[in-house]
Amino acid sequence: MxxxxxxxxxxxxxDGPGIRVTFFLKGCPLxxxxxxxxxxxxxxxxxxxxxxxxxxxxxxxxxxxxxxxxVDEVLGILEKERPFLAESGGGVTFSGGEPMLQSEFLxxxxxxxxxxxxxxxxxxxxxxxPTNYSAIIPYxxxxxxxxxxxxxxxxxxxxxxxxxxxxxxxxMILDSGIDVMVRIPVIPGFxxxxxxxxxxxxxxxxxxxxxFIKICLLPYHRIGSSKYKRMNIADRMEGIExxxxxxxNELKQFFAKTGIKVKIGG
Amino acid sequence: MIEATDADxxxxxxxxxxxxxxxxxxxxxDDYADQHAVAIFEIFYDAVNGRPDSRGGVHRINMLPxxxxxxxxxxxxxxxxxxxxxxxxxEGISPSQGVDKQGPTSVxxxxxxxxxxxxxxxxxxxxxxxxxxEDEDSYNCLTALIRSxxxxxxxHIQFNVVNADTLRDxxxxxxxxxxxxxxxxxxxxxxxxxxxDLQNEIILRTEHV
Numbered sequence: 001m002x003x004x005x006x007x008x009x010x011x012x013x014x015d016g017p018g019i020r021v022t023f024f025l026k027g028c029p030l031x032x033x034x035x036x037x038x039x040x041x042x043x044x045x046x047x048x049x050x051x052x053x054x055x056x057x058x059x060x061x062x063x064x065x066x067x068x069x070x071v072d073e074v075l076g077i078l079e080k081e082r083p084f085l086a087e088s089g090g091g092v093t094f095s096g097g098e099p100m101l102q103s104e105f106l107x108x109x110x111x112x113x114x115x116x117x118x119x120x121x122x123x124x125x126x127x128x129x130p131t132n133y134s135a136i137i138p139y140x141x142x143x144x145x146x147x148x149x150x151x152x153x154x155x156x157x158x159x160x161x162x163x164x165x166x167x168x169x170x171x172m173i174l175d176s177g178i179d180v181m182v183r184i185p186v187i188p189g190f191x192x193x194x195x196x197x198x199x200x201x202x203x204x205x206x207x208x209x210x211x212f213i214k215i216c217l218l219p220y221h222r223i224g225s226s227k228y229k230r231m232n233i234a235d236r237m238e239g240i241e242x243x244x245x246x247x248x249n250e251l252k253q254f255f256a257k258t259g260i261k262v263k264i265g266g
Numbered sequence: 267m268i269e270a271t272d273a274d275x276x277x278x279x280x281x282x283x284x285x286x287x288x289x290x291x292x293x294x295x296d297d298y299a300d301q302h303a304v305a306i307f308e309i310f311y312d313a314v315n316g317r318p319d320s321r322g323g324v325h326r327i328n329m330l331p332x333x334x335x336x337x338x339x340x341x342x343x344x345x346x347x348x349x350x351x352x353x354x355x356x357e358g359i360s361p362s363q364g365v366d367k368q369g370p371t372s373v374x375x376x377x378x379x380x381x382x383x384x385x386x387x388x389x390x391x392x393x394x395x396x397x398x399x400e401d402e403d404s405y406n407c408l409t410a411l412i413r414s415x416x417x418x419x420x421x422h423i424q425f426n427v428v429n430a431d432t433l434r435d436x437x438x439x440x441x442x443x444x445x446x447x448x449x450x451x452x453x454x455x456x457x458x459x460x461x462x463d464l465q466n467e468i469i470l471r472t473e474h475v
Contacts, residue, residue, distance in 0.1 A: 011369040013398075013407040019371065053440050054283045054348075061287075080295055083417060084371045088410030226461030263401075 002068040003105035006040050006097070010081055014266030016121035016142055016181075018090025021081050023074065025106070026066045028098040030125055031160040032148070033236040034187050036224035039065040040097035049230050071105075071112045078118060091119025091141070100128030103135070110139035123183075125159075126166035133169055142179045144216075144266075145170055149191045150199050158190055174209050181214040183266070186243050186251060188220060197254060204258045215255050215262045219243050271344040274351045285348035286365075286441055293361025293445075294368045295375035303359075307380045315384070329380070330358045330389035330422075358389030364444040370394075370411060378418035388421045395448040395457075395468075396427050433457065433469045 004026040012022040027043025028035075035041065039048055045066035052059045078085070078092055085091055092113050099106050099122055106122070113120050122136065123144040147170070148163070149155040155163040174180055184200065186192050191200075204215065221242050228235040243251075248264045255262045270278035290299035310327055317325045331338065339354040347362060349355075356362040359377050366373045370392055382388050398404055408425075415423050428436075428446065436443035436457050446457040448468050457465065 009369070011371045011407075011411070013404055017403075019407050019410055052283060052287050054279055054286060055441075057279050057283075059280075059283045059287075080375060081371055083414040084374075084411060087414045087417065088407055090407075090410075222464055223455060223460060226459070226464065229461070265400075 001105055001108050002070050003074075003102050003109065004043065004045070004066050005069050006037075006066045008077060010077075011084070012093065015093040015095060015123060015144065016091065017119070018088035019081075019084045020090045020093050020121070021078055021085070022093040022095050022123075023069075023099075023109075025094060025096045025099040025102050027101045028096055028125070029101060029127055029161060030098065032185075033158050033190070034185065034220055034224070036221065036227070037097070038224060038227055038231055038233055043097075043101060071108050074109050075112055075116060078113065078116070085118065089119070091121065093121040093123055093144070095123035095144075098125050098127065100124055100132050103128065103132040107135050107139070110136055114139045126169045127161055128165075128169070130165075130169055130172055133173060137173070137176050137178055140178055142181065143173050144181050144183055145173065146183050146185070147200065147203075148185060148187075150196065150203055154190070158187075171207065174207060174212060177211050179211050179213050181216055182212070183216045183218055184255075185218045186220055186248065188240055188243055192243065192251075197251070201255060201258060204255070204260065208258060208260065212260060215258070215260050216266055217248060217251055217255065217262065217264050218266065219248050219264065267346055271346060274344045275348070282348045285346065289347070291347070291361065291365035293366030293373050293376050295372035300376045300379045303376070304379050311384060326386045327384075328386040328388070329382075330387050331355075332389070357391050360389070360391045361445075364442045364446075366445045369445075369447065371414075374411070374415045374418065374420065374423075378415065378420050382419055382421040385421070390415075390420070390423045391426060392423065393426050393428055393432075393446055395433075395446070398447075399427065430469050433465070437462070437465055437469075 005023050006026040007024040009022040009024070012020045015022045024037065024040055026040055028041045031041065039046070045064050047062040048065045050061050050063050052061055094106055094109065110120050110122070119141050120139060121142040121144060122140050125146050148159060150163065152163050155161070182204070219242055220240070222237070225235055225237070252262045252264055270281050275282040290296050292299045292303040307329070314325050314327050319325055335355040335357045340352050342355065343351045349362065354363070359380060361373060361376065373390070373392065377390050380388070399408070412423060436446055440458045444456070444458055448455065448457045457468070460468070
């Protein structure tokens with residue numbers, strides 16, 4: 001059983017508590033317009049162009065995005081980072097792409113990580129079968145769960161999938177009692193109008209439980225645009241500017257009214 | 267290799283590229299590369315430690331050049347790691363500029379393979395962008411990073427928070443700054459991997475912090 005992973009990030013400090021190692025699993029059933037990890041969408045290895053400079057000379061190289069890792073290899077990486085994870089109260093995060101797309105590998109990896117004493121987090125779009133979530137819940141300490149849009153039409157237009165499954169899974173995970181941090185990407189023109197913000201706030205207030213521990217507001221950024229150019233993919237967000245710092249602070253205060261801790265960023 | 271370094275890599279750019287980008291380097295928690303750092307440390311230690319000095323004492327070794335790595339570099343020709351002639355050497359036990367690609371935890375793991383306890387001191391320098399110091403959580407992680415290093419018998423670590431001028435230099439000489447991680451927005455990435463627009467934006471933002 002091997003998992004396809006396109007990036008391993010050490011000293012990851014924004015994907016759950018403490019110092020973590022984040023594994024980015026390759027493959028995602030969604031196609032969000034603002035995706036900053038386009039190399040994480042396709043569920044197979046692919047070539048990505050990189051430019052390496054030496055003085056004024058440029059060397060073009062094709063690097064493979066996506067490599068197969070066994071669970072033991074995942075544990076080996078964590079073992080090397082153990083002093084930092086232990087000292088900081090950190091652990092391991094599985095992100096993507098959508099990690100649930102490789103649910104068998106994810107389950108095995110989570111079991112092994114828990115068995116070795118690591119705090120485990122799963123960063124998910126919520127778009128997977130409920131049975132896949134039930135299977136991993138006993139081995140997961142924290143979910144980072146995206147809420148992108150509550151109107152199904154808009155959700156489908158901008159992410160290519162319906163949100164019905166996502167919202168049901170969200171409620172199921174909250175009911176399980178596992179800690180949940182909700183991540184809301186703040187995308188100008190998509191989900192940041194007053195009407196919709198009000199709707200998300202009510203939704204959060206209605207679903208507030210003790211294990212709903214944080215709201216993370218993730219400002220749209222243009223980091224993906226250079227990747228789009230490199231990968232020769234059309235950038236559907238052309239011309240859209242990131243929200244300003246003052247706007248983000250305004251939203252932080254707005255969501256703080258739910259009584260849940262709000263943070264700008266991961 | 268001797269021809270290439272004698273020519274300061276002129277006409278050997280492909281080789282220089284391969285040495286810089288495709289050769290395992292100390293600073294990435296890679297045992298293959300790190301064993302050479304350890305071996306050189308041992309040679310230095312055996313050659314110097316305990317030798318009598320002119321005042322009746324004995325020599326001990328330190329691994330801290332303060333700023334003399336710049337001077338030493340200015341009198342040393344090109345080296346087989348792809349470094350051009352007369353450029354600075356690495357600073358103390360810090361990895362060569364820009365070769366550590368796996369972040370600060372891997373640097374600390376590599377550095378701790380050297381036996382600091384047999385020295386009078388070591389110097390490890392880490393570069394961070396100011397966006398890494400934005401809230402209490404990031405301070406706590408940095409604290410844990412330092413504590414971990416000492417738990418591994420590390421001796422000394424210091425942090426440079428880069429300024430806008432450094433970022434401008436990184437735009438011009440990306441090969442010297444491959445390790446530079448910046449926080450963008452709810453996300454961090456290698457500065458080199460960002461588009462020019464975004465690099466400029468981060469430079470502007472850094473000036474205003």
